[in-house]
Every structure is written in structure tokens, then in C-alpha cells.
Amino acid sequence: MSQALDQTALQQAAEWFAVLSDKQIDESDRLAWQAWLAASPRHHSAWKEVEAINASFNKLNTVSSKTASHQALSHPNSRRQALKVLGFAGVALFGGVMLKRYSPWQDWLTTLTASAKTYSPPPGKTATVVLADASRLWLNANSQAKVEYGLMLRRITVLAGEVLLQSGHDDQDRALVVDTRHGRMTALGTRFTVRQETGRTLLAVYDGRVAITTPQGESIIVPAGNQAYFDTQKISPLEPALSAREAWTRGILIADNQHLDDFIAELSNYYPRRISVSPSVAHFRLMGAYPFSNVPLVLQEIANSLPIRVQNDAQGNFELKPLN
């Protein structure tokens, strides 16, 4: 029996159940359901499971008062309640939650039940979003993130760029996860940044801990003060997190002995026009903290500290050139 019980068939069965449980059902729905049922023995096995669950309720309804069953079942007799009453701390539960592998059905449920909202700041700006659980999400310039709070998960998908997340407390105890195309990060009460690059993702943790899980099933817990790069295949060793990485949430870009061209590449994110760097000055190194709300001023400051000059055209494009 169980070999025929595949996830997809169960999901379809659950969706059909939802179609058919309303009081009025369209005849066309009923026919479509019958066609689905007849299409595969897997569908049949899955539907038998739905019937088994309905059978428990039918049994209850025949022997018991509806109002009393409903009242008893609505009462918070939960496992968590029991743990509290019996004087066990939440540890046993937590252990199970902590390093959960990918469980596709949680994601399915999330997609099904959450109303997705995609955020991206206006060009050249950063943005702060306060989410339903009071989590704060900062989006760096040119970034985009999708937020879905569903039944089982609070899921944030980084579609582009970089975000910083400070997690809030969820009264439904749903896990908070951040996905990039390289894997999943599970927040364990924290503040951290996630930057999706072309071939890899950078996670830097400032507070609490975050678990990374890759699609290959590799996982690691990154404690506060550490950062790690990962891609779909592997997770790099931990290294100290640069606290400078979160400075952008305060409107500051930090150059930490960086090559000029790398720094300008980052600065360009906050400027709607082009900033180019002559190859002959690209290798100069830069240190300092620059408020990126005023890019022309930042460029002027750089010109004061390095042997370069800044040239701009009528459209507002800049070029950094050697002094002569």
C-alpha cells in the first residue's frame, strides 16, 4: 500500500477533498474528480486515505454530541500545553525543529496558504519592511525579496541582491526561513544578512544562530559573529563576520581596504547613472565609511583621499581617472 502513497497524489487528494467538501458542488467538479480518481491506482490509494480520515469524524459524529466534540477539540490540549503542565521545558520540541531537512510539503502548504508579497526598494535606495510578526527586513539597493507567511513556515525568498533580517517572535511558532537559489537558511532567533551572488550566497550572522541547508542535504549552524559562503553543492568553512556588512542598513557603505573598482561596483547600486573607473586607478585601495545617500559627495571624498580626479558629464555619469 505505502509504495503507492506518493506525495503528489496525496496533495492532489487533499485539494480534491477541499473542492468536494463544500455544501454546493458543481457537477463538472464531481466529474473531474472521478476522472482524476480513475486515472491512476495511486490516486485511488491516496483517496482511500482521505476516506480513512473522514471515517474518524463520521465515527465521532455518530456516537457523540457535535457541540461537545467541537468544544473538546477546540480546547488547547496541545502537546506544548502538556509539556508546560508536566514541567518539561520546550527543549524536546526544539531539538526536532532545529535542523529540519527540506520538507517539501511544508513548502507546498506555505505556497498554498500564504499571500505572497514581493518587496523591492526604489532605484538606488534601500528599504525597511516590518513584517507581520514584527520581524524587520532591510533590503539593500537593487534587491528583491518575496515574503510568504503560511501555515507552517515564514518564508522569505531572496530573488536578487542582499537583505538583512532581524527576526521577531511568532506566536504560532512557525519556522523562519530564508531561501536563495543556493539553499535554505533557518533563523534560530536572530539578526543576519543574506546576499545572493551569481554563483553563491553569503550568510553573515550578527545575533543568535542560523542554520544553512543546501539542496544536497549538507547543513551547518552558523553562530553569531561568523559568516559562510555556500552554493548548492557545498558550504565553505566559517570565517569571522565583518560587522561592516550590516552598515548599509544605516545608510553607510564601508570600504575595508578594498580595491577602488570593487568599491565603486557596490556604490553603483545606490546611483541611477553609470560610474566607471579607469583601469589605471582601479587597483588603488580604499578605507573609510561613506554615506551612500549622496553619491557625488562620496566620489568627491574619495578624490580627496586618493590620487584621482572625478569627471562627470551632463547626464550625471561619473568617471574616476588618474590625476593627469
Added chain:
Amino acid sequence: MSDSSNLQVSALYKNHHSWLSSWLLKKLGCPHNAADIAQDTFVRLILKSDALTNVYTPKVYLVRIAKGLMIDQWRRQALEQCYLEALSQHDEPFYMSQELQAIVVETLFEIDAMLNRLNPKAKQAFLLAQIHGFGYKEIADTIGVSERMVKKYMAAAMMHCLLLRKKLNEDTV
């Protein structure tokens, strides 16, 4: 069950039964109840004998089983109490035999265990449909969400139950 796992169980019993009993007594404060749970813990262990090969830390494992049993017991009692209270509030008296009551409590327990970690609104929607036979319009009005959401809740609640059932089946095979 193989002979070797038989041996493992008796070794575990010999080494751990007495501290488990006293730990349970401290938690529960009732010697009979503590003895019952201790006994059930070992019964559960025998039923799960394939898991024995992986027991490196028997104390942790035994405590985990015993805790599970205590929680189940507490929840059964809590459900029974809620149920009887709800019955007593009825305008019309509702009589049932002891046997029937035991069946009801057991069925409530099974359903409650299934719906336990479900989102509260999804659980309410599911109960209103499954117990009261409400249509989605009525459910939507009762819990204050859209009909479309009720339908999603229904699918989610059913999937939740299906997966628990699947897991249960796989565990006992």
C-alpha cells in the same frame, strides 16, 4: 523480534527500570501511575525493537518514550474532562455508557493528535466542516476569512492529516 534484541531489552530493563520509575514518581507524584508508565515505556520499546540497534544513550531514549506517554495520558484526560464539561452545559441531557464514552475519548484523542500542530484557523475551518457539516460560506462568516481561504485551509488541514497518517503507517511497518 530477534534474540539479540530480546537480550538488549532485558539488559535495558535491568539497568534502567528502577531509576526510570523513581524519575516518573517524582514527576507524577503517584506510584501506581508511575509504575504504569514505566511499564508502558518498556512495552513501547519492545514494539520498536528495530530502533534498539540505534540506542547509544538509553536514558535519553527511555525518558523520551516515557515523556511521550505521560503527554498522551495528560491529553487524554484533558480531552475527556473538556468533553464531559461541554456535555454538562447542554440544554438537553446527553447520556452515554462507559464503553461509548471510552470510544469517544479515544476517537477525540486520535483526531486531536492529528490536528494538534495545525494552524488554529485551519483547524477551526476543518472542524466546522467535518463535525458540523458547515458550507464554506458559513465557515468563512464564522471565522472571518474569505471563502477562498476556507478552501485552502481545508486542503491544508487534510494534507496535514494525510501526512501524519502516512508517517504513522511507515513507523509501524
